[in-house]
Amino acid sequence: MATSTLESGVGVLDKASLLLGVLEAGPASLSRLVSATGLKRPTVHRLVLALERLRLLARDTQGRFVLGPRLGLMAAKVRADHLAAVAEPVLCELRDQTGASARLFRRRGRTRVCVAEAVAPGNPAVRDRTPMGVPLPMNAGPVSQVLLAWERPEELYEGLRGAMFTASTLSGVRRQGWAHSVGGREHGIAAVAAPVRGPSGRVVAALSVSGPAARMPSAQGRDLVSSLVDAAVRLSRVADR
Template sequence: MRSMQRVVAILESVARAVTPTTPVRVAEETALSLSTVSRIMRELAVEEMLDRSADGRYVLGTRVFNLVASGKGDRVAAVNQVLLELRDLTGETVSLHVRRGDQRVCVASATSKHQLRRVIPIGDAVNLVGTVPGDVLMSQASAAERDALVSAALSGRARTTQLSRMQFAAEQGYTAYSVSSLGLTGIAVPVSVAGETHAALTVSGPDSRFSAELAESWLEDLQAAAKRLEPLMESD
């Protein structure tokens, strides 16, 4: 297999993985040697084509999402227009997230114009647990899947609280709360495709200006924006 074919095979393997993947699994799937796969994946991480976590697992990187977004022309422009209008209405940062394994990944963002603001770059990936878009993206997951995901990250009272937040999102169709440790407040609603949650539309900002009560006052505006986004979404 030639060098470029190896790179493509590795990227495709990572993209197909339901959860962050390892060089061992990619080597098995691509029939390449582990040493070759490990070397190429490290090089791809340097180029931001892959993102590597502290435990050595990989997901698609920021640069891939930027390339994909830049190639979709009118559809991306239409999505961005919806986000910009919601940003101007609320004054806070608006972002669109999809699930990639146990992470939420930002695929579109309109940053607040305030000097003190939340900035979420395209391709930004963090654990689903403890985020408002994560709660929405997990809203259609089974109770067992939610429990497994949350239990891997939290315990005790924090675990119970997080599971309650995911259940609330499942029942109410949105979630909104402040995270004092981060100084942030957020609200998220689902964007559906064929009746299934495909993405989470989120408004977030510093809790010194943006309270959970204020966030909930914009719920109808978020839901209307999510409706506008539905025909612009593509199935995986």
């Protein structure tokens, strides 16, 4: 049997780890998994079916086994925590440059969650309210548009169900690289958002600046957008580590 440098001493876990290790290199058939691990075919068959039920494995269009979506979600959460931990200085600088509240959002299934923020002082009568850590709907606003615009087609069109924006809107977001709205999430609030990308180039978060529309009359102004995009690029570099 093939050996791994990482072993727990728990047989079934070590066997599952062997299988996952083979699949790190790409899709593999059942026969390929048997030959690469040295495990017996019935054992491999039993383990891959169990891992598939747990969404730790999936299958491609040719029926080969691949790493499953749950692993990607776990990795995304690790990156999200990392981003949230290191985002504060970037958010504070962005807030000071723009005079608007700066926030970092992550997608959680069909919701978006603010994971870090630097809030600008403002008139309490017109307040930009975004509760930290609370799942919010993905049906409106530039943050939702940014988090959806670069998704796979099936995810994108599923996200458009009940949304207050269209596929054409998302096409425009992809073309210009950022999104903008006034009153999209909350009346009287203007916001601009840009993507934060992970190691593979996939959008892993959305960075936004927002505030009362009366104080952001030029929300699409060159300086504000430039500051936002520059900050998003800086966070993307951190996400690559």
